[in-house]
Amino acid sequence: MDSMTGLSSILQRLEFQGSVTLPGRPSEALSRWRRKRSIAIGISFAAAGAGVVLIIIGAIVRDVGFWSLSIIVGALLGVLGLFVGVILVGVGLLWRERIASEKLPVRLDAVGISLRGIGHIPWRDLRAPERRYVPVKNDIGGRCTVMPLTQRAQARVRMQPGDWQLRVGPRPYLSFDQPFLLLPGVQGLSEDEVVRLFHHVWSTFSTGYQH
Numbered sequence: 589m590d591s592m593t594g595l596s597s598i599l600q601r602l603e604f605q606g607s608v609t610l611p612g613r614p615s616e617a618l619s620r621w622r623r624k625r626s627i628a629i630g631i632s633f634a635a636a637g638a639g640v641v642l643i644i645i646g647a648i649v650r651d652v653g654f655w656s657l658s659i660i661v662g663a664l665l666g667v668l669g670l671f672v673g674v675i676l677v678g679v680g681l682l683w684r685e686r687i688a689s690e691k692l693p694v695r696l697d698a699v700g701i702s703l704r705g706i707g708h709i710p711w712r713d714l715r716a717p718e719r720r721y722v723p724v725k726n727d728i729g730g731r732c733t734v735m736p737l738t739q740r741a742q743a744r745v746r747m748q749p750g751d752w753q754l755r756v757g758p759r760p761y762l763s764f765d766q767p768f769l770l771l772p773g774v775q776g777l778s779e780d781e782v783v784r785l786f787h788h789v790w791s792t793f794s795t796g797y798q799h
Contacts, residue, residue: 594776595785602789607697612704613773614690617732617758622687625676632673639666686754694772696785698793703772704755706748711794713741714769717786722758722768729758733783734768735790742767 602608614622642662650656680687689704700708715736722729734757737745742765745756753759757770774782 595781598777598785599788602696607695610694610696611775612691612694613775614687615728615733615770615773616779617730617770618687618690618728618773620730621728625680629673629676632669632676635669636666636673637669639663639669642666685751689755690773694774696789700793701769701786701789706752706755709741709756709769711790713738713744714790714794716790717771717783719783720768723761724758725761728770729760732758732768733771733779734758735771735786737767737769 598608598610639662642658642665644662646656646659646662650659686704692703692705695702695707700710700713702708715738717733717735719731719733722732722734724730737756745753745766746764753766756766757768759766771782771786773779774785777785
């Protein structure tokens with residue numbers, strides 16, 4: 589079944605049943621974040637390995653001019669590369685539950701949306717889907733497909749536990765609020781089709797009430 593057929597089928601089920609539960613998958617934003625982190629980890633440990641090589645070379649030829657400096661340079665490079673690599677691996681471990689939640693079911697109905705193990709989030713608390721660059725620190729961000737949260741919704745998110753808040757969406761750098769709901773991935777649908785799906789459902793069920 590191609591993706592267009594999949595989207596049409598979902599819309600038909602939603603129209604006749606009033607709700608639909610879909611298998612989740614990692615969002616494109618998360619997939620990009622994981623690829624970048626994997627590359628950074630590889631570079632970090634490669635730098636640590638290069639540092640070890642420089643130390644060995646320096647130890648062997650330390651009496652030959654500037655090669656003696658390679659011990660110091662290698663030690664710095666090795667420690668820095670290892671430190672950064674371990675930190676990046678640690679971040680991935682801390683985010684295991686958040687990453688695993690991307691595969692949880694996505695439920696859409698007239699009330700709102702449930703995703704990543706949280707919800708319902710009412711449609712009236714959301715604005716139309718959009719693509720936006722979200723600058724973050726130690727979070728899933730960058731180029732994202734999101735639904736902005738109303739001020740009332742942001743206040744509700746602040747009252748939830750930290751893990752619940754993480755599953756809502758990216759928190760912009762130097763911000764205390766999470767103003768966006770990160771759209772989930774849906775198995776069988778592209779990112780564009782997920783945007784179209786959510787825009788259709790939001791425009792159908794939202795009251796248009798916004799603060």
